[in-house]
Amino acid sequence: MNRIRKTGKQETFRRLLLFSCVPAFLIFLSGSLAAKPVVIGSKKFTESYVLGEIAKRSLIEAGISAEHRQGMGGTIILWEALRSGQIDAYPEYTGTITQEILKRGAELTFEQIANELGKAGIGMTEQLGFNNTYALVMLRSRAEKLGLRTVSDLKNHPELKFGLTHEFLDRQDGWRPLAQHYQLNPQNVIGIDHALGYGALGKGSIDVKDAYSTDAKISENDLVVLEDDRQFFPQYKAVFLFRYALPTPAIEALRKLEGTIDEAKMTRLNAGAERTKNYARAATLYFDSNTTSTAWTGGESFPHKLARWTARHLELAGFSLLLSVLIGIPLGIWASRGGAIGHVILGFAGIVQTVPSLALLALLVPLPFFGISVRTAITALFLYGLLPIVRNTATGLQDIPRTLRESAIALGLSPAARLWQIHLPMASRSILAGIKTSAVINVGTATLAALIGAGGLGEPILSGLNLNDHATILQGAIPAAVLALLVQSLFDLLDRVLIPKGLRL
């Protein structure tokens, strides 16, 4: 008896049910989240990664469960994450604390810094044992040819091209005061990613870049550090910052690292990380020479890592898509009715889309509810996926010919029946196309979630970029691309199920 009824309401509901199954399926694939251990954060450069791994290892050896969120971003992101409790500890440098966190012009003593941080509920370990200050570096051959030895010497060569990291360009103790201090006035200064900058130095597309004095790349690439002959750069003594709220054994495990790493050792560890492309293994070097520790088996196998990245990636893309569908379609229906509200909805969705995805993430991080979390990544992706669905729903509905709308009214169908049985099925092709666009965008954009420590396939891409290691980049990039193609073909299949046959003739 229900054979004929299939064209009616039940059919629509069956389709809708299938609809919502797609994101749910993606989420299901993603599996479950891990338990909540002590969370160590690190900034997006090799040394910070290695120190993060060492801290994690140190905690685990003390019997405390620990997790390392690699390369979460710059100073302010890490500091805010620490203050709000999203991470429990991270490696930092005294100069950075004074300038960027406490925002003091003058150098503070170690005790003054500790006191100031204490007011924010944050503790600081003693020095780990090395000073990683900023430095300007050049290719040795190029420096020798021009007879450059000190930063002051640069004054006579305004034609040299400076390729500086974005953070250094913006820092209060960075490029501007440095240029002022040394009265440098180069014609050409560009911002470039730290890891990519080394390649640019080698190729000669830039002549001078900023670096850290313990950077393994200095010896690897045969670079020279230009002497800070007028003592501009402040001291950057490495320490760990931690929350007072941490349990005492965890704090003690961090304190055990105090005074155990000098410059030579740190450079060696950094070099180890760059050579092996594996931070956990580099951290092992630290423990091998320090203690009689047991064999460390911290490195996960590749399939396991890939599964973890992919699961998180699907979780991010799936949840955000589900939200985009659940909220985007009603908004699209609303917008299709035109008028001021319709314009506002489409305008808002359009504006969100024009904000670069990276900027959207960065804008959400400082907000109270968000911070450095999966929640932030999902929210950003959800907002990003909204426009294609809203716009396609609205267009699909508006494109229904007036004669057919009127036929539905003239028949005496109720408004709800018109929506569910006539308008939505007729707009289904356009709506589905919008959802497909959103899904593919989300799977691609979700790689950026790694920037705020939300994981996913962006994780290997980021660390590979940082290590200048193409193999690691591809470990994330290829699965992400394959995933996008899979999602695309999944939706192509769904088109056949969801779009009524009469519209596919």
Place this chain on the structure above:
Amino acid sequence: MSALVQLVGVSKTFGDAAAVHAIDLLVERGKTTVLIGPSGCGKSTLLRLIIGLIQPDIGEIIFDGAKINADKPARRSLDGGGIDTVRRRVGYVIQEGGLFPHLTARGNILLMAHHLGRPENEMLARLSELCALTRFPESLLGRYPLELSGGQRQRVSLMRALMLSPELLLLDEPLGALDPLVRAALQQDLKEIFARLRQTALLVTHDLAEAAYLGDEIVLVNEGRIVQQGSLADLREKPASSFVSEFINAQRSLAVL
């Protein structure tokens, strides 16, 4: 009283419809009334007013003794009130058929009956009856509108309009887009159907021959006003104005040539 629909002083001058002015019109029960006139004269607007797709600025529309238009045109709601009840007592066929492309012929015809929860066996019996009445092969009921010819689509559209046994059938140039042979066949079928069902119908056309063939009463409309009303003979022999003569002469048949 014998009038099923009565328009009293109805005017509509704004919106997306051709304007009509001070229209008084009676649609008699059991008869076919034909609205005829040049394009844009407002004849389709009258149908859209009766089915409640638009509301008159002033005037009254009375269906079966009850006033159906909203008192204030500002409240231009297309829903609510008694209008949906009236719509279910009226069938509406338009030139393009107005069939929903995502539903089969059967789905289109039964859409409203499903919506009202009519018993299944009753619906299927009515469906067979309509197929016989409109000479539509039952084997084609599973096809989608795009798989049907223009004439077949209009037959399906007619079945959809007749499904709930409406008291009034509104037809807005139902044969306008068909080629002459199909058109002639459908004209004949329509005449038979109207006669057999004693159907009250209001038909819009711009073809005088069609009007004369199908209509018991012809209403000539020009520039939103009714110019003359009566049989074709009345119009031809006692034209109310020079426009009536012009309109009739412009549509001279081959026989006259």
